[in-house]
Amino acid sequence: KNQIIKNEGLTETKPIVLVFGGSQGAQKINEAVIGILTERLNKNYQIIWATGPKQYDLIKKELKEKNLDIENIENAKIVPYIYNMEQIMNIASVIVARSGAMTISEISNLGKPSVLIPLPNVSQDHQLYNAKVLANVGAAQIILNNDLTKQNLSETIKSIVTNTEKMREMGENALKEASYD
Numbered sequence: 001k002n003q004i005i006k007n008e009g010l011t012e013t014k015p016i017v018l019v020f021g022g023s024q025g026a027q028k029i030n031e032a033v034i035g036i037l038t039e040r041l042n043k044n045y046q047i048i049w050a051t052g053p054k055q056y057d058l059i060k061k062e063l064k065e066k067n068l069d070i071e072n073i074e075n076a077k078i079v080p081y082i083y084n085m086e087q088i089m090n091i092a093s094v095i096v097a098r099s100g101a102m103t104i105s106e107i108s109n110l111g112k113p114s115v116l117i118p119l120p121n122v123s124q125d126h127q128l129y130n131a132k133v134l135a136n137v138g139a140a141q142i143i144l145n146n147d148l149t150k151q152n153l154s155e156t157i158k159s160i161v162t163n164t165e166k167m168r169e170m171g172e173n174a175l176k177e178a179s180y181d
Helices: 002-007 027-038 053-065 085-091 101-110 123-136 150-161 164-176
Strands: 016-020 046-050 076-079 094-097 114-116 140-142
Touching: 002 085, 016 085, 027 046, 027 053, 027 150, 053 076, 085 101, 094 101, 094 150, 101 123, 101 164, 114 123, 114 150, 123 140, 140 150, 150 164
Parallel strands: 016 046, 016 094, 046 076, 094 114, 114 140
Antiparallel strands: none
16 A cells, blocks of 8 residues: 555555546546646645546646646646556545446445535436435535535545544445445
8 A cells, every 4th residue: 555655656644536537528626626726725635536538638738827837736646547546545544436336346345434425417417316326425625516616625635634523434435335235
């Protein structure tokens, strides 16, 4: 575990927040994370962020305009894609993601606290329904896509990572939903 953290260029002393948007429509998540990084709102946690291959260069450019070098941002590791997703999910303290069925089952199986941002208007809002499955048992916090800002994303992450007891409880609650099928 420590080796993976080192390989990612992260440190073991601060909580690790994994952020990924899924292949489609992560625009709103990306804007929020760029805001967090630009304003250094993540002083007390590290972000490992998979932007999606299509978005990476755009984000690199946008960060450059804000005088940030994507390769070298304090408390952050930004990559187009994560190939060893399960390993990275495993070292994460909190996972910030869309709430597709696959993601939800991975989060539960690994017993991780999460901040879920359902992709809106997906057939009968099933992403919101998925997210509520974890939120209702106290394993996840939901931020609706339209409400997402750098401020409330950062506050929500902070409220989880700065509270070890809450983090542990959320993780245990997530495990209860695990479906080892």
